[in-house]
Amino acid sequence: MxxxxxxxxxxxxxxxxxxxxxxxxxxxxxxxxxxxxxxxxxxxxxxxxxxxxxxxxxxxxxxxxxxxxxxxxxxxxxxxxxxxxxxxxxxxxxxxxxxxxxxxxxxxxxxxxxxxxxxxxxxxxxxxxxxxxxxxxxxxxxxxxxxxxxxxxxxxxxxxxxxxxxxxxxxxxxxxxxxxxxxxxxxxxxxxxxxxxxxxxxxxxxxxxxxxxxxxxxxxxxxxxxxxxxxxxxxxxxxxxxxxxxxxxxxxxxxxxxxxxxxGGKSPFVVFDDADIDAAVQEAAVIFSHGGQMCTSPSRVFVQAGIYDKFVKKAVAVASQMKVGDAFTPGCWQAPQIELRAVEKIIGLIESGKKEGAKLQLGGKRRKTNGYFIEPTVFSDVTDDMRIAKEEIFGPVQSILKFETFEEVVRRSNDTEYGLSAGVFTKNIETALEYAKAVEAGSVWVNQYNAMSAQTPFGGFKQxxxxxxxxxxxxxxxxxxxxxxxxxxxxx
The missing domain is CATH 3.40.605.10 (Aldehyde Dehydrogenase; Chain A, domain 1)
Incomplete structure (x- = not known):
């Protein structure tokens, strides 16, 4: 090699x-x-x-x-x-x-x-x-x-x-x-x-x-x-x-x-109370990879109520350490957006999240430097009716939503025109398999994310x-x- x-x-x-x-x-x-x-x-x-x-x-x-x-x-x-x-x-x-x-x-x-x-x-x-x-x-x-x-x-x-x-x-x-x-x-x-x-x-x-x-x-x-x-x-x-x-x-x-x-996609990433929270936080941070410009990005993070506050705190800590910069800088994880038009769209959606009542935990602005860079951005208290929860952002914006029950999160996961991929984190294999059966998505990853290989079919449901x-x-x-x-x- x-x-x-x-x-x-x-x-x-x-x-x-x-x-x-x-x-x-x-x-x-x-x-x-x-x-x-x-x-x-x-x-x-x-x-x-x-x-x-x-x-x-x-x-x-x-x-x-x-x-x-x-x-x-x-x-x-x-x-x-x-x-x-x-x-x-x-x-x-x-x-x-x-x-x-x-x-x-x-x-x-x-x-x-x-x-x-x-x-x-x-x-x-x-x-x-x-x-x-x-x-x-x-x-x-x-x-x-x-x-x-x-x-x-x-x-x-x-x-x-x-x-x-x-x-x-x-x-x-x-x-x-x-x-x-x-x-x-x-x-x-x-x-x-x-x-x-x-x-x-x-x-x-x-x-x-x-x-x-x-x-x-x-x-x-x-x-x-x-x-x-x-x-x-x-x-x-x-x-x-x-x-x-x-x-x-x-x-x-x-x-x-x-x-x-x-x-496109608006992929749900579901974290149950019994999950390995640190592993889930790290995998959810893939939203920042390549500036969030991936169709499978986990752009709706559903976290069960019992660990919600703890998850948000850890997610903000991970995002705040994200290395943003030139593609050739060692350790760079989040590089620029592709063009100015993309930056303007993403900033517009971030502003809509703030206006509609989501809590901005981190970031939210374009970086004052050359290039099409946006700060790693984390929202909590996101609800399903907000634009940041419904529209494909294609940017480094993590939206964290709270849920209570299994049936509730299945319903909310499927309440989208998209159906490309989904992730679920839990130590209960029965919960994982039942969610994988119920969610309307072409790929479902359990306790991991973006696990694609040449042998595994890839594609989407719905739009x-x-x-x-x-x-x-x-x-x-x-x-x-x-x-x-x-x-x-x-x-x-």
């Missing part, structure tokens, strides 16, 4: 669109700036893709998917070897990939390093599936022999978020390639650098031209063109619920393309999304099932 070594000034080698294994300018010649949230200054000018570039990328992917192409002619085990080679390159270039990620979105470097290693592991997991995807034989009625084949859906669009781009290559690119699909990636306009560097690794790994294409650009132009493109068979999107609705509508209006959506990523289920949306029935001779 290469030891972590962050570089706050990595060389920006790739700024152009990647199509057919080559880096090219946008058809329009336009560029846009990607900005360092720590300094508020531009890092580089990136080629701005739009519909014309998306059309070229999809055409390249369609050609690479055609019957008889180099990609379609590969044995499944050869596909696996290419994906494993890509995982090798992730690990060999981990410091450069993680440094680019930290520079571009402010993520603490050690977190970016760990996510890059995890992405490589996820790629290896799906490489292992490449030659194990199989159909079945079926005892069909009548004089027929029936069987099924699992086949790739075709050209897929992967629209990645700005908060954890590298993680999404394992989530999305792994199963897409393992099943034999070809890919067009539209990275978030706020964080294109790691996607473009990753594109160079695609070529270095030996993937045939057109198998993976990367088109940076704005959501309305590049993302919209992908959503509406008739030659795109499936789109996988991670991001806001608002954009998810737009993509779902576009997919229906174009060609009924398959859609996988991983959207938090459609479909699953990771695990065997992560393959399903990239596969079609074909039934073949063969007439047999009549028995005499």
């Amino acid at each position: 290469i030891p972590p070594k962050g570089n706050p000034n990595p060389e920006i080698k790739y700024t152009k669109i990647f199509i057919d294994n080559e880096f090219v300018d946008a058809e329009s010649g336009k560029t846009f700036a990607t900005v360092n949230p720590r300094t508020e200054k531009p890092i580089a000018q990136i080629a701005e893709g739009d519909k014309a570039d998306i059309d070229k990328a999809v055409a390249s992917a369609k050609k690479a998917f055609a019957r008889g192409s180099a990609w379609r002619s590969l044995d499944a085990s050869a596909r696996a070897a290419l994906i494993n080679k890509l995982a090798d390159l992730f690990e060999e270039n981990v410091n450069e990939l993680a440094s680019l990620e930290s520079l571009d979105n402010g993520m603490p470097f050690l977190m970016a390093y760990g996510i890059t290693i995890k992405a490589a592991q996820n790629l290896r997991y799906y490489a292992g599936w490449a030659d194990k995807i199989q159909g079945s034989t079926i005892p069909a009625d009548g004089n027929s022999f029936a069987l099924t084949r699992k086949e790739p859906v075709g050209v897929v669009a992967l629209v990645t978020p700005w908060n954890v781009p590298i993680a999404m290559y394992g989530f999305k690119l792994g199963p897409a390639l393992a099943t034999g699909c070809t890919v067009v990636i539209k990275p978030a306009e706020l964080t294109p650098l790691s996607a473009l560097f990753m594109a160079s690794l695609i070529k270095a790994a030996g993937f045939p031209p057109g198998v993976v294409n990367v088109v940076p650009g704005y959501g309305a132009a590049a993302g919209g063109a992908l959503s509406l493109h008739p030659d795109v068979a499936k789109i996988s999107f991670t991001g806001s619920s608002l954009v998810g609705h737009t993509i779902l509508k576009a997919a229906g209006e174009s060609n009924l393309k398959r859609v996988t959506l991983e959207l 938090s999304g459609i479909g699953r990523e990771l695990g065997k289920e992560g393959l399903d949306a990239y596969l079609e099932t074909k039934t073949i029935s063969i007439k047999l001779p009549t028995n005499h």
Whole structure:
């Protein structure tokens, strides 16, 4: 394993669109700036893709998917070897990939390093599936022999978020390639650098031209063109619920393309009276990690009345020790928000919490320094009707609510339009299992939080999304099932 070594000034080698294994300018010649949230200054000018570039990328992917192409002619085990080679390159270039990620979105470097290693592991997991995807034989009625084949859906669009781009290559690119699909990636306009560097690794790994294409650009132009493109068979999107609705509508209006959506969350984190309170406080503090810019952030902390005051006191003590600063500062846990618009939204919600009667225990302001920094913020005495308890903040704001009974906390946990994840802390396994059964969430973590792995499916209920990523289920949306029935001779 290469030891972590962050570089706050990595060389920006790739700024152009990647199509057919080559880096090219946008058809329009336009560029846009990607900005360092720590300094508020531009890092580089990136080629701005739009519909014309998306059309070229999809055409390249369609050609690479055609019957008889180099990609379609590969044995499944050869596909696996290419994906494993890509995982090798992730690990060999981990410091450069993680440094680019930290520079571009402010993520603490050690977190970016760990996510890059995890992405490589996820790629290896799906490489292992490449030659194990199989159909079945079926005892069909009548004089027929029936069987099924699992086949790739075709050209897929992967629209990645700005908060954890590298993680999404394992989530999305792994199963897409393992099943034999070809890919067009539209990275978030706020964080294109790691996607473009990753594109160079695609070529270095030996993937045939057109198998993976990367088109940076704005959501309305590049993302919209992908959503509406008739030659795109499936789109996988991670991001806001608002954009998810737009993509779902576009997919229906174009060609009924398959859609996988991983959207917002307002995750409950429930702490019962018998819990290990110190462990629960530490795990709840993940809300401050990466500035709270994680869809699974435990943004509603429900604490049972018997330990409520003690929990609040300990939570404030932990938050007050949170190291906030530059992504490359040793020990940094909370880095900046992604952009000024996010800061303004978060501060607005903090102000609403104060006006609606929540007790501000800590923080609540933007830090007076360069960069989009907000103080670690803790509210107690939060009630369900407050905006900070209902809306996804996507910031370093911990809201602590009090509950009395099991049935009450189940009802209140589920009283949200979201259903991505949940956590429960208790020493009573029956309580934990009953809560896990009752809560409406795609992932439930018991006495831990954010415990995701390549083998465990991830996705949401309700407005938090459609479909699953990771695990065997992560393959399903990239596969079609074909039934073949063969007439047999009549028995005499």
